[in-house]
Amino acid sequence: MYLTMGHPSSGSEPDLSGNDQNGTYYPMGQEPETVALPNGDLAADFNAVLIPPSSQRRCLVRNRHGQLTVEAWVRPDTLQFPAEEGTGYVNFVGKSSYGAGNQEEYELRMYSQVNKEVPVRPNRVSAYAFNLSGGEGSGAYFQDLLP
DSSP, X not given: OOOOOOOGGGTEEOOTTSSOOOEEEESTTOOOEEEEOTTSOEEEEOXXXXXXXXXXXXXXXXXXXXXXXXXXXXXXXXXXXXXXXTTTEEEEEEEOOTTSSSOOOEEEEEEOSSOSOSSOOTXXXXXXXXXXXXXXXXXXXXXXXXX
C-alpha cells in the first residue's frame, strides 16, 4: 500500500501501489486541510485514514523473511492525548486485534506526556512487530526531550 496523503480535497487517498487499498479520511465529509512539508510537497493535516477490510484486499504483512517497513511522518497537535489506550498512548499506524492471537501484526504508537508506564515514557514513539503466534514480539522506540 502506498498513500501519499496529498489528496485531502477528494476525501480519500488512492493506493498508488496498485493493490486497491484506498483510504478514506475520517471523519467522513470533513476533508482535511492541505499543509506544506519542509521540502514544499503538499500533505494532508488529518486525524485518521480508514482502510476498510475486504476479503478481496491483501493485508499488509511481513515478507517471507519476517520483515516489514513502515514510514510515517507525524506532527502531533497535542502532547497529552484526550482519548488514550492502555497506559496512556495512541496507536497511529497499525494492523492488530491486540490479544486475539494470530491477528497482531504491527503498531506504531505515541505515548502521552503524562502516562502510567513505569518508568514514565513522556512522548515516546514506539514501533512493535508482534509475534505471528500472538503476544509481544520485537520493538524499537525513540524518546526525544521536548520543550
